Amino acid sequence: MSFKFEAAYDKQITRKDLQNLFWRSIPYEHSWNYERMGHVGFTWALMPILQKLYPNKPDFVAAMKRHMELYNMTPYICTLPLSMAAAMEEANASDPDFDTSAISNVKLALMGPLSGVGDAFYWGTLRILATGVGTSLALQGSLLGPLMFLLIFNVPHYIIRYVLTFLGYRFGSEFITKVQESGIMDTIVKMASIMGAMVIGAMTMEMVAVDIPVPIGIGEDVQTLAGLLNGIFPGFVTLGIFGIVYAMLKKKMNPLLIMLIMLILSIVCAYLGILGVPA
Known part of the structure; x- marks a missing residue:
């Protein structure tokens, strides 16, 4: 060739x-x-x-x-x-x-x-x-x-x-x-x-999926906290998580340690009903 x-x-x-x-x-x-x-x-x-x-x-x-x-x-x-x-x-x-x-x-x-x-x-x-x-x-x-x-x-x-x-x-x-x-x-x-x-921003928004299923409101008007926040500012929850991770990286924390912390918190919060996966 x-x-x-x-x-x-x-x-x-x-x-x-x-x-x-x-x-x-x-x-x-x-x-x-x-x-x-x-x-x-x-x-x-x-x-x-x-x-x-x-x-x-x-x-x-x-x-x-x-x-x-x-x-x-x-x-x-x-x-x-x-x-x-x-x-x-x-x-x-x-x-x-x-x-x-x-x-x-x-x-x-x-x-x-x-x-x-x-x-x-x-x-x-x-x-x-x-x-x-x-x-x-x-x-x-x-x-x-x-x-x-x-x-x-x-x-x-x-x-x-x-x-x-x-x-x-x-x-x-x-x-x-x-x-x-x-x-x-x-x-x-x-x-x-x-x-x-x-x-990088588009990849973060595409790959990070998280819900905060805490109900806000009563009756037919009830919605999740994540839905309320995303309605005010689309992608607000993902942006918040990104900001937290970015702040941890700025403090020179080991990325593997950050991933471990996020994994443990995700399991605990999912068990308590604070976090979930969007439907």
């Missing part, structure tokens, strides 16, 4: 480095966790490139920490943000004035939109197609059923995953060059930061 991207390899990162990035991206989801989701897989895939770009240990450690932040991405297209991050790290390694916050902000800005497209295509389209073909053959007693399912799903997956590795790097390199020449890096960083904050 050949791509006309050789002209982009005029710095430190080579075609072989990107091929290695592709292979290391495959176990991206194997270390997924509830604390920071895919951060370990993302950082592990980038690690050889970071070692090459930052021969000095303090710079390498700083780069590793930069990518150990919360990150979640449809695993089948994770090579796109990975290779873009590699291009931005390459620019940072050669430019002492490069704003490293741009790397995190661009990653966060891509997280929501790319995952939306990736989930819709892989889970909502390709998987359904593969399952339909595989199931129909399996019901006829054919051993080709599971084989066709795996082929229909994984052949396009790996081709797209491989191509995105090079597209992401090329796009990232050209993007950085044009931005630096135009002098609008500060504006790009600010816009990406706002988009990243919006993505």
Whole structure:
């Protein structure tokens, strides 16, 4: 498989480095966790490139920490943000004035939109197609059923995953060059930061579901406390929980300890009827 991207390899990162990035991206989801989701897989895939770009240990450690932040991405297209991050790290390694916050902000800005497209295509389209073909053959007693399912799903997956590795790097390199020449890096960083904050906020609202089933009112007008609060300010209960967790993180509390506290309080409050799951 050949791509006309050789002209982009005029710095430190080579075609072989990107091929290695592709292979290391495959176990991206194997270390997924509830604390920071895919951060370990993302950082592990980038690690050889970071070692090459930052021969000095303090710079390498700083780069590793930069990518150990919360990150979640449809695993089948994770090579796109990975290779873009590699291009931005390459620019940072050669430019002492490069704003490293741009790397995190661009990653966060891509997280929501790319995952939306990736989930819709892989889970909502390709998987359904593969399952339909595989199931129909399996019901006829054919051993080709599971084989066709795996082929229909994984052949396009790996081709797209491989191509995105090079597209992401090329796009990232050209993007950085044009931005630096135009002098609008500060504006790009600010816009990406706002988009990243919006993505995190949307994820919080989508993934946190909680009810306060304490009844307010009498007769037909009775409603839960959560319903009353959310009626005044939509998402108020979720925002309140987010605020409490954020305050705990600001006090440098261990995220695992915060999760344990929330788990215990949730069980106790659910038993007492103070908290519940929205209907």
